[in-house]
Amino acid sequence: MRVLLGVSGSVSCYRAADIARDLMRAGHDVRVCLTDSAAKFVSPILFETLTENPCLTDTFEEPITGQMAHIDWAREADAILIAPCTANTTSRLAHGVAADMLTTIVVASTAPLLIAPAMNPSMYASDQVQWALSILESRAATIITPQEGDVASGEVGLGKLAPNPEILEAVESVLARTQLLAGKHIVVTSGPTEEPIDDVRFLTNRSSGKMGAAVARAALLMGARVTVIAGPQAAALPLTATVHPVKTADQMLEKALEVSEDADWIIGVAAVADYRPEAATSGKFRRSEDALTLRLIPNPDIIATLAAARPKARVIAFAAEPDADISVAREKIVKKGVFAIAANDISRNDIGFGSENNELTLIRANGEPQFSGKRSKLSAALWLLENLAQE
Ligand SMILES: Cc1cc2nc3c(=O)[nH]c(=O)nc-3n(C[C@H](O)[C@H](O)[C@H](O)COP(=O)(O)O)c2cc1C
Structure with a gap:
């Protein structure tokens, strides 16, 4: 199956490379889209080399001239996973804001969406983020709850990106769900x-x-x-x-x-x-x-x-x-x-x-x-x- 991996600007961006590899090992074709902030932490070249697919960041830079990648990628995804998902991207998605390539693809897609939040515990506990997550959940997004642990700011609390095996398991179960009533x-x-x-x-x-x-x-x-x-x-x-x-x-x-x-x-x-x-x-x-x-x-x-x-x-x-x-x-x-x-x-x-x-x-x-x-x-x-x- 084809999984679109969206990566937004969190310190835990470095883990997205392993997530991409794990998805590929599980037999999936992986396409990666970075937000501008994510591209400050990790380079598109890393994901292009790992996935053997173009890695998109800019809404207006088309890998194939004359085609709209945001529509093609939205249509061709069997599932969209955003890991890590920042407070900013979570809130944009709850409002349907299509402000960059990643959020535009999500708004344009009917594929099931998985969100793996990663942020400082105070940000995660904020009313804004919790409201956004509940809106997304009510629209069928799967929220992969972050783990408790030490985050980059030196604090300890709930907000650390979920462990990779949990993220992988969630993707597999969502993909399996898309087939449960196929043909019916x-x-x-x-x-x-x-x-x-x-x-x-x-x-x-x-x-x-x-x-x-x-x-x-x-x-x-x-x-x-x-x-x-x-x-x-x-x-x-x-x-x-x-x-x-x-x-x-x-x-x-x-x-x-x-x-x-x-x-x-x-x-x-x-x-x-x-x-x-x-x-x-x-x-x-x-x-x-x-x-x-x-x-x-x-x-x-x-x-x-x-x-x-x-x-x-x-x-x-x-x-x-x-x-x-x-x-x-x-x-x-x-x-x-x-x-x-x-x-x-x-x-x-x-x-x-x-x-x-x-x-x-x-x-x-x-x-x-x-x-x-x-x-x-x-x-x-x-x-x-x-x-x-x-x-
Ligand atoms: C060093 C650093 C680490 C950051 N880590 C996070 C994070 O883990 N989670 C988060 O929600 N925002 C984090 N931010 C803030 C986001 O990068 C910022 O809100 C940005 O606008 C997010 O944009 P994006 O959602 O388009 O990627 C961090 C910023 C910096 C400078």
Whole structure:
């Protein structure tokens, strides 16, 4: 595989040469990009000699005339590792600032990103760096935690570049992850549904669509082709997924049946309205002083219908449970005919609806449940798909 090694201006730049060699020994083609500050510590010639590839620093110096190296290198990387990653480069990446060749390549690339921070312990502990790392983590970057030790300033603390074997192991596991769902078609339902009362009013629910977007992103990162049937959700969906916007539960089911014929997995993340008004009034009904009775009828059970219609697909349902009791979720597995249920406890306000985080319990028909622990929605989605893909 091809690994792009980004090196930024830390004293631990000297270790990047060994990291490049280790990656090559593991069979990877390594391309190195230095920031201007890194080039003050180590010379591009060192990496060119080691990797037998050009080493880039300047955004405007093209190794091949007429081609844009920042786009080619971004596209051709299977993973991007930044080791060492300075406070400056970490913060730039969190903001999407494309200020030099390295950050421009990262912004232009869809390859998984690994960050190995290296800096003075006070810098590492600063709000700015911790905020930047949490933003990058929520966008699927793998953060390789620095080690405790003596740093160049003579201080001892957390900030020393992680040991090389740990960095190598992280790269290998991220590269392996990109293959876990390669060749698979994953269909995801996402977001809320809207059930019309009349032409201006509707019944809906609190789903933001963030978890559905995270599942779609995670499946893409694992190499799948992804189709999303999305209700009117607030969260942006990845552009590399095929997205079918729908409004009602009926439309969601119809579209899901249409696109899932060759689906390997179907993941029901959408919060589908269980009921809809029996008859939607056309136009707008007028306010009056009389009480109004709205008769609701049940919507189709989308995930159970899909499980019955697509017996070859692995069907996974998300279940919003009002408490941590998993017995109801387990009953749903049998009732809906699904492979597994990812339950989250909506009684907590620090996870679930609208929040950036989630905590999933993965429940199968048999065996012990597995707990993700509280993490970002993207990290929870990766955890879920990795667990399921390894079966
Ligand atoms: C001797 C020296 C050592 C440095 N070591 C680090 C370091 O380990 N980590 C860090 O974040 N910044 C370190 N810096 C500061 C960065 O080099 C500086 O913030 C620079 O702007 C980073 O640019 P870059 O992110 O584009 O490489 C060091 C600076 C000097 C002069």
